[in-house]
Amino acid sequence: MVPLWAYLLVAAALFCLGMYGVLSRRNAVAVLMGIELMLNAVNINLVAFWRYLEAQTMNGQAFVAFIFVVAAAEAAVGLAIVISIYRNRRSVVIEDVDIMKW
């Protein structure tokens, strides 16, 4: 079988790519996509650890299921916020939404 560290490495790379997207994309929708990638990286980690270390129980998969729930909720609310911002400011550029400052 493919060794555990290979999965971890891929997950780490996916996590960092997602984070790069979150930190650098200007479009708010793209930022949300970055967050989805990060969550997926976490899922890979959880499932991989479960498979290699804890395959007799189902705790790892249960965690992943909960992350699905959270991701779905996050996507719904996040996009609602983006749409609301777009309606008010005619823009989805995150840098434009910067009134919360000095």
Place this chain on the structure above:
Amino acid sequence: MFEFNAQTIAFLVLTLFVLGGALGVVTTRNLVHATLYMVLSLFGVAGFFVLLSAPFLAAVQVLVYIGAISILIIFGVMLTRSMTHLRHVHNAQWVASGVVTSLLFVLLMVGIILPVWGVNGAQTPTEVADVVADTAVMGQLLVSPNGYVLPFEVASLLLTAAMIGAIVIARDDE
């Protein structure tokens, strides 16, 4: 380290999907294309789940992520007319972001590789269980009082709250 069997090959291909898709997501200018890249990446993750003997999660991944969340994001893209191209895809701190994420990746890599190839290396189990618990066990676990029934209920509540919240936030007040 790697036996070049079908599984390994599948793994490499899926890695290509996952990371290539992710790269596409963070770099592509056209957001519809970016979303499609994301779908590719998420498919790759679903493939990983299959490789890791978690077919149920793979199915859920396809249903929830690709079937629902991606579609939701595409709607978001269209409703906000985000596909009209911005002049700059990335913000002013993209170089700094790149440096920080690279740094993080290097650190994670060190953290993953060292235990395997370090002095006390090969800490990962050499023997991997052949038999894994099946989905029925997870079903029982989720609703058993000794398992996750409380988080399960809270999750349902969270979904309801998110649904209501999304409607309230996105509703046109006029």
Place this chain on the structure above:
Amino acid sequence: MSLNEFLSNPNLLPWLVPVGPLLAFFIIMLLTNRARLIPATSPEYGGHHPDYEGMLVPVVSEGSRLVSVLVGLLGILTAWLISLRVVGDAFSVAHLGATVRNSTIPWLATGSTSFNMGVLVDPLTTIMLVMVPLACTMIFIYSIGYMAHDPRQSRFFALISLFAGAMLTLVVADNLLLLFVGWEVMGLCSYLLIGFWYEKESAYKAAIKAFTTTRVADVIMLLGIAYLYAETGTLSFRDILYNEEVLQHLATTPALLLGGAGLTAAGLIGIFLIIGTIGKSAQFPLHVWLPDAMEGPTPVSAMIHAAAMVSAGIYAVIRMYPLFEAGGSPHAGLFTSPLLLLSIVGAFTAIFAATIAVAQNDVKRVLAYSTISQLGFMMAALGIGAYIAAAFHLITHAFFKALLFMASGSVIHGMEHGEHHVHEHAHDDDQYALPGHAPMTLPAHSADGHGHDSHTDTADHVPEPHTEHGHHFDPQDMLNMGGLRKTMPVTFITFLVGGLSLAGFPLLTAGFWSKDEILADAYYGLSHGFGPHALVFVLLALAAFLTAFYTMRQLGLTFMGEPRTPEAAHADLGQGLVSFTMTLPLVILAFFAIVAGFVGVPPEFPLFGAIFSPEHNPFHHFVIYTLLPEMQAEAPPFNWFPVLTSFVVALGGLGLGYLVYWRKPLVAGEPDPLVAFLGPLHPVLKNKYYVDELYARVFIAPSKAFARVASEVIDRGLIDGTLHLIARVATWIGDLFKVLNVWLIDGVGDSIPELVALFGAWFRRIQTGRIQQYLLLVALAAILIALIFAASSGMLVQAAP
């Protein structure tokens, strides 16, 4: 667990007793909508409220109102039926007392121990479950009619449901903590219900007074509970009170306070708990709230005075009696401190309140003081160890006092009815417009010299809210009544039954048997030469005499003779459902006010003993097993002396009242003969020994005076003067240092904030409002922290190749 399991398991069944009313409370609260707000002055609200100009009151829709009445009634009926079942089961248990129905669950874990919550059915609970739900149900039925015209009837039913639920919780509770919970919920309900007509200043003031007065006592009671828990580690009644070892331990441990002076832990805890009861059952010196509580609607008065609140106080002391007795034995003349406190406070309150009741003219207020007095009887009885007699009197008193309150409510209702009638036919009533007095003001008042108008104490003036503004007719003033027996015959007869029972009319009424038992117990101790017994016997006999007298006075003034006002001539309850629901409970309770006494007839009593107690006194025989076998005292042997005393005081008081008020009833304009007879004493009694005024002087005025002194003398004179002096000196020194100040200190002082401001102006740029920048910093910081953590824990070194 299914409902069936609760219904079929006698240990679990008591849990269901309070559920009905509590559920009813929530259902009414949640389901009746506050439909709309109307001005308090609108005709829909009675149109009688010019005082409340600009105030809005909520009015629920007619449907909601109907639903809440039905739900409330259903709730209490359920409670009653379940109680009946519990009681039936309790009677079927052999040796109830030694074995009990009990079920406990852990409620709140506190580290190594846990507070439990549970239900207990022993003989004492059983007799309470006979009385409380029955009285409550009657009160509920009565309220349907009495509150029918109140726009907030659904609120009323919600609150009395909660009240009843709390009382039932208290009765079935198996530990002191749950009892205290019910106790406090009742305190809240009494606050809300006394202030039910919150537009009235006197009502909300009375509510606050009741709440704060009982609060003082409750805090001390809580101290007692906490001390008891600290000393025994449990609050369960069975573990403490039916446990020789624990009682022995408490009776031998010196108390925290005054332990050196011989006070035991049991004594101190007992005193604390008794103080709680003194507040709840309105004993001297915390009795002041109860007469003011008459501001609430009359069913509430019945609830507070009969079925629930004040009974709860007495119930608590009866329940905790073994603790008070621990270490002593009143039957052998050994009195512990709590018992002495009980007997002295009880006997004093009994006579004290009875004398006040003699001089009151308000029909409900007479009953309020009579309640205080009767509760004093129970306290005193308990203090001399007459456990059974106290419990017996509690039950009989609940029946006849609920009856009396509701009957007086009917009287008031009738008087208001008459008042409306008079206003509608103002000119048709010339035959009642007595010569020389306008219909609105009564010569009786001015002749009285200290009628309501001369009172400055607002709480003493008790108009029901439906009296019209600017019009001083008081439907509760007995001097305004007279002759009501003709228009309200059922009320008259039931009031008569209740009054005779209260007075202890010999042989027939319940009040006679229970009072007689108290006196018999007291006399038994007296004959052995025990001081407290003697005190209790003399004072209670006197109080019983006064009770009989003021009862007769009340009956005579209210019902006999000719109507003294046109309102009284037209007083009636009307027809239909309202009238029916207000008379039915009276009739039922009148029945109980007579027969309830026959369960406790002493077996040696001539004739009656042979009929009702062929083997033994059934009440005594049943209830005594609540106590440990060591504490179960025999009933005192039959003696003619206390019986004759009962006869003499009851008949004497009634006879005197008959001569003065019944045979030759007061006519309109004639002053109360009592005024002339008592002379200078009358104002003292009428004004309740000036206790309220005393409290105003002793507690309230000094607080205000102290505040004034503190403000004017200390604050403005002393402190301000000193400060001004210091300020002047400081100004002078300040001038001196000014030069130095300007160039040295200002120089340094100014540059520091300037530097801070400069730094801030530069540093604030970090807060750009751009979320991705924040995130970047967060990521960087997280990486740094992880690195530091890894380095310091040696992870890197260990893992290095």
